[in-house]
Amino acid sequence: MECRVLSIQSHVVRGYVGNKSASFPLQVLGFEVDSINSVQFSNHTGYTHWKGQVLTADELHVLYEGIKLNNVNHYDYVLTGYTRDTSFLEMVVDIVKELKRANPKLVYGADCTFCLQYVPENLYPVYKNKVVPVADIITPNQFEAELLTGKNISTEKDAVEVMDLLHKMGPDTVVITSSDLPSHRGDRFLVALGSQRTVKADGSRTTQRIRMEIPKVDAVFVGTGDLFAAMLLAWTHHHPNDLKTACEKTVSVMHHVIQRTISYAYEIAGPGRRPTPAQLELRMVQSKADIENPAIVVDATVL
Numbered sequence: 001m002e003c004r005v006l007s008i009q010s011h012v013v014r015g016y017v018g019n020k021s022a023s024f025p026l027q028v029l030g031f032e033v034d035s036i037n038s039v040q041f042s043n044h045t046g047y048t049h050w051k052g053q054v055l056t057a058d059e060l061h062v063l064y065e066g067i068k069l070n071n072v073n074h075y076d077y078v079l080t081g082y083t084r085d086t087s088f089l090e091m092v093v094d095i096v097k098e099l100k101r102a103n104p105k106l107v108y109g110a111d112c113t114f115c116l117q118y119v120p121e122n123l124y125p126v127y128k129n130k131v132v133p134v135a136d137i138i139t140p141n142q143f144e145a146e147l148l149t150g151k152n153i154s155t156e157k158d159a160v161e162v163m164d165l166l167h168k169m170g171p172d173t174v175v176i177t178s179s180d181l182p183s184h185r186g187d188r189f190l191v192a193l194g195s196q197r198t199v200k201a202d203g204s205r206t207t208q209r210i211r212m213e214i215p216k217v218d219a220v221f222v223g224t225g226d227l228f229a230a231m232l233l234a235w236t237h238h239h240p241n242d243l244k245t246a247c248e249k250t251v252s253v254m255h256h257v258i259q260r261t262i263s264y265a266y267e268i269a270g271p272g273r274r275p276t277p278a279q280l281e282l283r284m285v286q287s288k289a290d291i292e293n294p295a296i297v298v299d300a301t302v303l
Helices: 019-028 057-069 086-102 121-134 142-149 156-169 224-238 243-269 285-292
Strands: 003-012 031-041 052-054 077-080 107-110 173-179 189-199 205-215
Touching: 003 019, 003 086, 003 224, 019 031, 019 224, 019 285, 031 057, 057 086, 077 086, 077 224, 086 121, 107 121, 107 224, 121 142, 121 156, 142 156, 142 173, 156 173, 156 189, 156 205, 173 224, 189 243, 205 243, 224 243, 243 285
Parallel strands: 003 031, 003 077, 077 107
Antiparallel strands: 031 052, 173 189, 189 205
16 A cells, blocks of 8 residues: 655755755655755755755645645645744644644654754743653654653653653654663663554553664764654654564664764775765665665663
8 A cells, every 4th residue: 555755854966965865765665755845955064064944834834735625635644854944843733733634644753853062942841741642753862852741861761651641642653762761782882772662453542662782873864863753754664563673673784884984984085084974875775675674783671
């Protein structure tokens, strides 16, 4: 059965971020992807220079109206990422609500990106009060999860409580993609946690919680959060009610893409030289086989 995703994210001409990070891997895994580009830049902003345009809320509405007028606005999933504009984000929420009215089974995956260096402070309440309540899947890091709930994470128990609070706000699937919690495997690993609420056949609810120890990487990449959110959407579709397997496959895809990117970047940069942003662009096409069928490198623990 065909699955169609509406992905509202940034776009770059060169490289991989936003829709460029999400569309190809989703298509590889069998999804039809309709993309609306919230920005169109020459490249990501980690380069020395960038040029481009930003889509306004009104322009987003015009594009969506065109889809709707042709009666092709039936979607199974919506995926959204980084934005800096309050009115644009509110328009996204309005579109998601309308699509959910048309298809109550629609799943909305929201990558709640609002670290201090990225977005204005006035976006926090929009994410908390408008985005999260309509989202089904969210992928905050520890800082974002703490900000959304008002609770600090110092222990695994704190993290579980924060994920439970996020469930109460709306989403059934919550993955804290990175945390400052100490790893059982030492300081070369970071801890990620996930929680998924599901409804049993008898109508009762059950929650699966997992913990992952993920190898750290000594490099900075752009577009990895967008890839993570897309892969989590895809693998939770292919493995419904099995967050452990979905997260293991998601993290393993990330690992293979990143390792391939690191190997390429340092080979091109040469001995003793730091790779440039261009050399560190994700090796997405070259990782097609790993996206389709990743060798599992992280074994999640069920809490």
